[in-house]
Amino acid sequence: MKKYPIGFLVRDGEKQTTKEVERSIKEVEEPRKSVVEIYFSTRNMTLSYYNDMFNLKVGDLVYVDGKLEGLGGRVVSVNYSFKIKLSEYKRVIAVIDTTLYGEFYLAGSHVVSFNEKIIPYEKVIRWFKAPNTDEEEFIEGNGENRFLLEDLGTMEISSQIADRGFNYYNENRVKYISIDKGKGKAIVEGSEIYELEFEYEYQNGEIINLNCSCFCSYPCKHQFAAMLQLRETLDMIENNYAHEYASYFAAISKNKYIEMALGKNDIGKIILEV
Numbered sequence: 160m161k162k163y164p165i166g167f168l169v170r171d172g173e174k175q176t177t178k179e180v181e182r183s184i185k186e187v188e189e190p191r192k193s194v195v196e197i198y199f200s201t202r203n204m205t206l207s208y209y210n211d212m213f214n215l216k217v218g219d220l221v222y223v224d225g226k227l228e229g230l231g232g233r234v235v236s237v238n239y240s241f242k243i244k245l246s247e248y249k250r251v252i253a254v255i256d257t258t259l260y261g262e263f264y265l266a267g268s269h270v271v272s273f274n275e276k277i278i279p280y281e282k283v284i285r286w287f288k289a290p291n292t293d294e295e296e297f298i299e300g301n302g303e304n305r306f307l308l309e310d311l312g313t314m315e316i317s318s319q320i321a322d323r324g325f326n327y328y329n330e331n332r333v334k335y336i337s338i339d340k341g342k343g344k345a346i347v348e349g350s351e352i353y354e355l356e357f358e359y360e361y362q363n364g365e366i367i368n369l370n371c372s373c374f375c376s377y378p379c380k381h382q383f384a385a386m387l388q389l390r391e392t393l394d395m396i397e398n399n400y401a402h403e404y405a406s407y408f409a410a411i412s413k414n415k416y417i418e419m420a421l422g423k424n425d426i427g428k429i430i431l432e433v
């Protein structure tokens with residue numbers, strides 16, 4: 160019998176359109192030029208930046224270019240009346256979308272969503288790292304490496320690296336993993352944030368073309384950790400939520416989920432249901 164037969168279910172015409180989900184889709188607002196002050200807690204400093212890409216509000220979390228590139232900062236003031244010499248200012252380059260609404264299912268060390276609008280990769284990756292600003296060009300090979308998710312021995316990974324990957328998995332360093340119609344993505348936290356991609360063939364349980372942004376030329380610990388997490392999460396889904404899973408799931412670590420869900424709020428109410 161095949162394991163993980165989930166993925167065959169089709170649920171047309173049953174799209175979730177709850178108010179929560181609608182709220183999770185941030186309205187695209189017209190940008191409004193401003194000069195903003197941004198506080199960087201890791202440096203305990205506040206600096207001014209020019210913004211012409213977003214409609215920024217006090218409290219927004221953002222990334223900037225310049226010396227503090229890569230560090231997240233919080234907007235502490237927004238000024239619309241200004242006259243500045245542009246060459247003297249660095250800019251706001253991204254806003255971190257921290258909204259988190261919708262239905263989540265507990266799945267071991269992670270929480271899972273089956274709605275692609277709730278925790279899409281493009282949103283979650285900004286919780287961990289700034290967008291790439293260099294003009295570096297990335298090239299992928301298509302070597303068609305394949306192995307069975309059920310039998311990671313077929314992954315051709317050395318035992319030392321597998322051990323380290325196992326530790327990463329145990330330490331809950333696979334922060335995010337998702338599959339969208341067979342295309343998989345994962346975020347693993349090592350000495351920095353690594354992004355992984357793969358394909359999953361649910362008919363035969365094969366993983367194809369797994370790659371990692373650490374650019375190892377051999378299967379790395381991040382890849383092994385991600386595959387262990389994928390197995391755990393698919394097991395959880397299969398055993399508990401198979402009827403919810405059509406062709407998409409995304410899972411984030413519970414810690415990150417709690418940090419994002421509760422982070423901005425000092426007061427409020429939490430309702431837990433079973």
Ligand SMILES: [Zn+2]
Pocket residue numbers: 353371372373374375379380381382
């Ligand atoms: Zn790697």
